Amino acid sequence: MNTNNDEREFIKASNEVIDEFFKGNIRVFHDKSEFKKFWYKSKNEIDEHHFCMFPDCNQKAIKRSHTIQAEGPLNCVAENRHVLQPVFRDGFIILEKQGLEKKASVFPGYCKQHEKVFEFEKNKKLTSKKDYKLQIFRTICKEIYIVKRNLSLDRNRLNSYIKMQNKIFSEKILEKMHLKALNTEEFKVSKVETEEIQWIQRSLNSEEKHLELLESFYKNSINDLESKDSENLEYLVFRNEEIQLPVCLAGVAIAGGRRVGEKKYRNVPLILNVLPYDGGTDLVIATFKDNKDMVDAYTQQYFQNMNTHLEFLSIVETWMINGVDFWFLKPSIWENKDLKKQKNIIKKMNQLKYGIFTPYNGSIFDDLRKQIIIQVKMNLANGEYKGIEKIVKGYLKKEEKKLYR
């Protein structure tokens, strides 16, 4: 046999194998659950040495930089120094118990020297504009770390899937050619774009796009930290000095909405923080300047028309369900819910079609909601809310219904 013949035979066998593959006679995974297993068992082989995320710093990062201060907001919601965070385990969301020091909100962020930049931590709450800017900056850094880790995980998935596919292809081709070995230098199994490859590729593409957005946030955030007179991002802070929420949150949400007078739907990326302190809670929103009008419309609708503290609860619950899954809850809030309610909340978190401009219609902070409802009813009876009694009563009804969802 000469090489030309070999090649012809190889091409023939290889085409037959590809045909059979697309007919479904040859498979890498026999069913969806095998693919799922492969997807979730894939390990991250990312280099665990990380460098400080401050610009131009080449020092090694410490292993555990907190996105949210352990002794500040996290400690405000902790019970026995623990909080609950939603995490993905084998494709399902569960609420995992995490210790304040070692786990909750940590990532390898900054070197020892730059850790000291977050000196506002001494106050246990944010006080100056610079504090908010730093808090937004570390939210972005944390997000970049997570997306890079996911990217590396997906790249590993793609490589190991292609290896598995090629191995099966070569075995089948050999079978057809009645050979024991193939000179792979000479004959390459052609790359076949299967559904699985497209699946992983889609995941990779969306992560790369998200990383681009985050890097732009990062650049602008650095500018805002360094320059005194110009700001590239818009920072909005809402302080509620009466309600200490039992949750901390820090992440990036993509909200969708229409600009007034425009038909086109646009994505509005927002950096969100919920930071409780002793006796109150700060909500922080940061975004690009050119989305300011959209964010203003949102805050006018939900923040400036606040008649009761119930609206405040709803905003944060919506952020948790339709916005950001990087949050830390007081454990008893979750543990006191029956299983049905827990499942319902997780189901809502899995519905990715809504953004934070669409209010969540259920309740997470049940006890707090009940307390505020009682208070509002008392205020109503005492003649408060003159002229808007009807609105407040209607709103109360809606809020009471949430308790059963």
Ligand SMILES: [Zn+2]
């Ligand atoms: Zn550094």
